[in-house]
């Protein structure tokens with residue numbers, strides 16, 4: 617596939633859905649997504665609503681790759697995954713974790729706006745109490761200052777952390793935290809997420825020696841093949857994650873995880889469990905901590921049931937058009 621599909625072709629191939637979630641995540645209670653059906657299968661285009669066309673164009677590129685080109689050959693057919701725990705209070709933790717069949721590795725959200733470190737400590741402590749043998753990682757989404765990160769990491773390291781994802785903003789900030797963590801001997805690895813997917817150069821963080829590992833996501837990085845190239849060139853261990861995707865987007869992430877030469881960590885691809893429903897009857901959910909690679913197709917009835925109103929549909933058509941222009945401009949082909 618060397619040609620970018622035309623805008624008309626994309627509009628004809630697209631459906632827009634809004635899926636309800638079981639629990640608020642990232643301030644989101646309903647997740648909107650555009651699904652594209654192309655000659656190679658289904659692709660998902662679901663940048664968060666506040667993203668502008670320059671950033672969102674990479675997400676469209678990823679959907680077009682999935683639907684018009686398909687995926688590279690897998691080197692594995694099962695993908696280990698983590699449960700993702702939003703910034704809920706301790707009383708809700710057991711319930712949220714019970715919705716996942718993925719208790720070996722838990723990613724706990726911390727540094728949520730409007731909350732404090734005591735709440736983060738209580739959340740991580742409760743996960744450790746419920747699952748004494750689990751690997752626990754945290755994700756601050758760049759919500760801490762340097763000093764807050766050091767205080768937070770000192771306190772949370774007591775519970776045994778596999779790694780800390782994006783404790784602070786920016787590549788320099790990460791490098792500084794990583795250095796200080798080593799100086800204090802805290803034994804916590806530093807993972808870069810926003811410093812990979814939101815930087816104009818996704819390799820800059822690796823070049824700066826600012827992280828021990830990188831988080832990679834197919835949609836923000838412009839597709840599975842581009843994400844694979846980032847991992848190859850970064851030369852760091854990679855954790856595949858998602859963006860609160862429907863089963864179609866999670867399948868894109870699984871294709872990326874399945875094609876990576878090395879997969880040392882469980883992947884953030886179990887978030888289907890945070891939704892109360894999906895666009896396929898055979899949802900792409902973890903079974904005993906693993907996703908089993910298989911084809912996922914959207915179900916026409918479910919897409920109809922969760923379809924958006926005409927106003928949202930035209931908003932998405934405009935977004936599609938804006939991102940299409942971006943891809944034409946950058947000469948970016950799937």
Ligand SMILES: O=C(O)CCC(=O)C1=CC=C[C@@H](O)[C@@H]1C(=O)O
Nearest residue numbers: 642700723857858859860884887
């Ligand atoms: O990695 C995971 O366990 C699940 C995905 C996840 O955490 C995220 C999904 C969507 C938006 C992001 O804020 C968030 C992340 O920061 O990794």
Ligand SMILES: [Mg+2]
Nearest residue numbers: 755757781809
């Ligand atoms: Mg993250």
